[in-house]
Amino acid sequence: xNNNECNHGGxxxxxxxxxxxxxxxxxxxxxxxxxxxxxxxxxxxxxxxxDKIGELPEHLKTQASPLVDRGKEMIExxxxxxxxxxxxxxxxxxAGKEAMKQEKEALAATMKSKK
Numbered sequence: 001x002n003n004n005e006c007n008h009g010g011x012x013x014x015x016x017x018x019x020x021x022x023x024x025x026x027x028x029x030x031x032x033x034x035x036x037x038x039x040x041x042x043x044x045x046x047x048x049x050x051d052k053i054g055e056l057p058e059h060l061k062t063q064a065s066p067l068v069d070r071g072k073e074m075i076e077x078x079x080x081x082x083x084x085x086x087x088x089x090x091x092x093x094x095a096g097k098e099a100m101k102q103e104k105e106a107l108a109a110t111m112k113s114k115k
Contacts, residue, residue, distance in 0.1 A: 008063075013056055020049055 024045055031038055 010060075013060065016052075020052075 024042075028038065028042070031041070
């Protein structure tokens with residue numbers, strides 16, 4: 001999972017907030033409503049925005065949960081891979097050590113027989 005995919009949820013949330021603010025500003029500038037009506041709309045908008053922002057952490061948590069699970073799964077696979085490689089390396093080391101011992105004994109026997 002690359003970094004761009006991990007940041008997608010944050011970008012979407014930030015884009016939403018910027019769009020909401022830009023839309024509200026545009027609506028205020030071009031509104032034919034009276035001051036009282038405009039203030040009422042601003043209050044409604046701010047309440048809606050507050051509700052949506054309140055939902056944002058849960059939404060982000062829901063979006064991040066599969067990524068966290070995938071990360072844990074990858075870490076677990078990595079740990080198993082490292083353990084397997086350690087076992088293979090240890091077996092190869094022991095085999096090499098045994099082969100060296102046998103060659104050393106064979107060389108010693110050859111040297112002894114030539115004397």
